[in-house]
Amino acid sequence: MSFCSDIKTELTDIKVSRCCVQALTYGLLLFGRAFGAQKISMQSENEAVTKLYSALIKKNYDVDVKITVGESKNTTYKAEIADEIDRLKILASVDFGMVEGKISHEFFNRACCEAAFVRGAFLACGQMSDPAKSYRVDFPVKNEALAQELRDILARHSVAANISTRGKGFVVYIKRSEMIINLLALIGASARSLELIETTIIKEVNNKTNRVFNCDGANINKTIEASMKQRKAIEYLIKREMLSSLPEELIAAARLRLKYPEASLKELCKNSPETITVSGLNHRLKKIIEIYEEIK
Ligand SMILES: [Zn+2]
Structure with missing residues (x-):
């Protein structure tokens, strides 16, 4: 097929x-x-x-x-x-x-x-x-x-x-x-949509991460490190078709992270379609990682 x-x-x-x-x-x-x-x-x-x-x-x-x-x-x-x-x-x-x-x-x-x-x-x-x-x-x-x-x-x-x-x-x-x-x-293919956000963005991030490595040895930017951890959890949930069953606010946080993989929490909040505080968003992203770690 x-x-x-x-x-x-x-x-x-x-x-x-x-x-x-x-x-x-x-x-x-x-x-x-x-x-x-x-x-x-x-x-x-x-x-x-x-x-x-x-x-x-x-x-x-x-x-x-x-x-x-x-x-x-x-x-x-x-x-x-x-x-x-x-x-x-x-x-x-x-x-x-x-x-x-x-x-x-x-x-x-x-x-x-x-x-x-x-x-x-x-x-x-x-x-x-x-x-x-x-x-x-x-x-x-x-x-x-x-x-x-x-x-x-x-x-x-x-x-x-x-x-x-x-x-x-x-x-x-x-x-x-x-x-x-x-x-x-x-058209209702939300999991596919999230997958595609991710593949598109991973391509870009890989390029940029390589550049960071090249300039500054193994000193990876903390923001990128945190983002990678979050995206790993999100990717895992997408693959198991579990992301779409999470509460709406967690799906929104996941979308935001996938869309802006390199952004700091503050920048993510700025780009969020709904108003959210840094600590609120941080809490949601942590929750996603917790869920991931529980089921892994
Ligand atoms: Zn209708």
Whole structure:
């Protein structure tokens, strides 16, 4: 399984809030292979994605979804709505005016629903390269209006994306690591998002730490030493998928530390989105290390 497919499988496991179900389904439909009166279908190498697509459509619209498995170079799973009446039933339910490429906002009750919609879009058409090799996420779409609307929705959630053409279609793409971090957090892959913050930053810190070693022998800056200890604990918790189950204030402290690996506590407090004192933050980071030491 590819890196991208692994993430998709994880995303299909997320429990969906009732308010988000329709937005998620809509994202899957709209960014699937086809969404119109002639054809509604999606194709994926990931079986879990195809099953989710099919299950959500059956549940929301009470129609039959036909799944076929193709064996060419890779196994592909195709789901389609074979019956025309069923297709019209689905199309009629979205305020879509049959004009392809317009996103109806009627399912976006809250910010969480918009995030679920983007998750659906990513599951249906998203491609992500392994960050160990390169930073790149693509959403290939057929028409420009849809590409622009997706880009605008992403922008509202702090994910800056660009659009380029590809063949007859368009690609909404993201190339900056910090934007991919934001996207992963948005679509619910928080552990992956934290992992990526860490890999990005460790690369930088390693470079800088080497420089410190070079200038000043073994006299490592105390701040970096403390930070390394904290990050080691955070990394351990992420790998065991335990970080996300900690109290919100500890997750926030962990994020802050990963984002600013070299900062002193005072600098971290300055960069914190919420107001926090040095001793408060110190206490939280110590708590993370304690938890790590307990379970290690
Ligand atoms: Zn919602």
